[in-house]
Structure formats: C-alpha cells, structure tokens
Amino acid sequence: MIINSDANDIVYTAAVSGVNANFLKPSLEAMGITEEMWKNTKKIDFGKDLSAAEAEAKAWKTIWSAGHGVTSINDCPSVQELVEKLKSEFVSSIRKQSELLDRF
DSSP states (O other): OOTTOOGGGEEEESTTTSSOEEEEHHHHHHTTOOHHHHTOOOOOOTTTOHHHHHHHHHHHHHSOBOOGGGGGOOOOOOHHHHHHHHHHHHHHHHHHHHHHHHTO
16 A cells, blocks of 8 residues: 555545544545545544544554655565665765765
8 A cells, every 4th residue: 555655645634533643545445434534623632532542543553644755665675675775875875975075
C-alpha cells in the first residue's frame, strides 16, 4: 500500500481516534471509514474515555498512518540493500562536498 500511495492518498482526519492525524486513504476505505466520516471533529476526553484509547490501539493494526514522504517510497528493499544504498549515497555526498571545498 505504501509503495502504491502518493500525497493524494494522505487524509488528515480525527475519524480514527478522535485525534487528527494523517492516514492512507486506501486503509481507511478498507476499514469502511468513508469520506463523510473523515470530517468527524469529535474530540476524545483522554481523562475519561479509556475504551476509545483501546479502540485506537486496535485501529493501528489495520489503518496505516503516513506522511507526505510516502511519495518518495517506490520499492521495498531488504535491510542489507537499504543500508548499502544509504552508505553509497552518504559517501557520494561527502565526496561531492569535498570536491566543492577543494575549489576554494
């Protein structure tokens, strides 16, 4: 779902827990949370409503939260591949910075 999502799939709503947060539209729709429900502005009184907190904990298992960075996720590499990529990008950036500094 994350790989197939972009910024247009981010929904800012309090419909899941009573607290506004960003969620992925496909996961909301899969759980039957409609666009009309996204407009819910009811707030939870965390001092009184423990059952709502329990329901929220269950919601995080099936409803995905994500920010606009989801747009830059387009693959699902292994941990080893990701670490190697990050290391390579880091070393490349340091080299470029060094080359720029050598000009001065």
